[in-house]
Amino acid sequence: MSGNQETLVDSHLPHLSINPEKQPTILLIHGAFDTKNTWDPIHPYLSEYHFLIPTLPGHDDSSTSPVIGELTLQTTSERLYQLVTAKAHNGQTHVVGHSFGANIALHFISHYTDQILSVFVSGTAGFYPSSMTPYGLWIDGILSYAMPRRLVEYLIDVDPRLWETSSFGNFRSLELCKAISNILMIPVEDEVLIPAVAQEELKKRQVRAIAVAATKKGVLPTNDNVERAKAVAQRLGGIAAEVPTMRHAFVIQDPELFARIVAAWIEGEVLPEGMHPSVKLILSGVSSWGVLRNQRNTYSPESWWHLRQPDHLFLDGFCW
Template sequence: MAPSVEPSPSDTGLSFAVHNPEGFETILLIHGGFSSRKDWDLVVPLLTAKDYHLLVPDLPSHGESVAIQPFNVELAAELLLPLIKTHAYNGKAHIVGMSLGAHVAASLAALGGPEHISSVFALGFNTFLPRRVVAAFFPPFIYTLQRTVGLVTALVTEWTRLRKGEGTLALCEDAVRTLSDGRTLKGIHVRSLVIAATRETWLPKDKIESAQQLFRAVVGGRENGNRVV
């Protein structure tokens, strides 16, 4: 297995781990909401086996970066860009973002541009348009749901998260604001954008419309040789 470096704070205070530091191409893995970089534990060995250099951070208000508050997509992107500039091979990285992390990936691509972002892979990028009355109930509903599931399925782990201040109601409120259709996506300057989205069924699935919204944010599109998949 490729060598790993213990988690450490970046110059901006964001906690992150490095895997296979001798690799010659960097991938930045951005986890989803209410979790941590541990989401990628099963993926890391597969990528390091291909000799990729990995940067795996904890987002603000998550994991070991829980003290960096409040959470918002723009702040997360601003903290991740220096991580790429300083620690990525040649100051450039492929970005993989999952769920809430996919929104961060889109913002980071807009901020960093092709100089620092090689490509973007967005998994489960979704936006929603709740009515104002319903939206007021979303944060406490999400908070109660994720706490209940955590306490039932992994009592010790969830109790530890609770004591550390992870998964708070305030974070749920920040996440709902992020996942609102009212948020305007900034123009993304990137050569390759890949979005993984499941088809909608009677169960809540990824919204194809959200993927299309992200595609439209790519500046230049196919006419400039960009690839969107």
């Protein structure tokens, strides 16, 4: 750990507070079966920000706390609200969620809009409702533990140096699998996850939202669902982006690229298509309040065309 990093455990979620003297604050929300340490590869590339990085209820050191409660959408969002209120600069934060953490982020930002500065979700997940889903997650954990590490690294393009931050091979209790499944089986369109009023509230506060899908396919189903990213963008009044050369485990596949895209979004700058030619924008349900900044640092509909040349730009329900 660096000298300006603290590990805090109290009545809040166990969390890391990194660069607390910097601002603004970014809240990083990890995926299923992961911990706050999942984000270790990311924050070194974003040293100019303050980070709050909690461990979600039911996971790792949060699972042993008698005061945190069970892993549900409501409980988790309440705990995130308490953490941001107490620890974030001005009680507000940019929100970044990955995978299961993206689903948690959607509920949190929809119910506590006054705390949100911007929204970045990658790899939002979803399961069809089934009583067998928790057992599928549990078996998947056993199989990933049994598979040779080198094979898993190859199949999901994970940098071997970042393996320890991944949830692959971690023990998964059936109880936790059930709690995670209950959340992931909630459709994007469900009012429980994202109330209909959320888009208007985010618009009123000029909160920009982006849903990212890493869509590289392989032997394993390691690609995110573009249509789901579009659906999320439409629900939030934001945009969707596709990264075809990255897999679902984007955070540990290319952490520098992930960090640079996050920074560009937070700062309202043009997304880094120049640094990685496969970052593609799928504009979905966008309104004029959500545009990015152009090269003159002003806002206009034309600034979208700085994102990507027309032959690489995918329009879907684009309107002003």
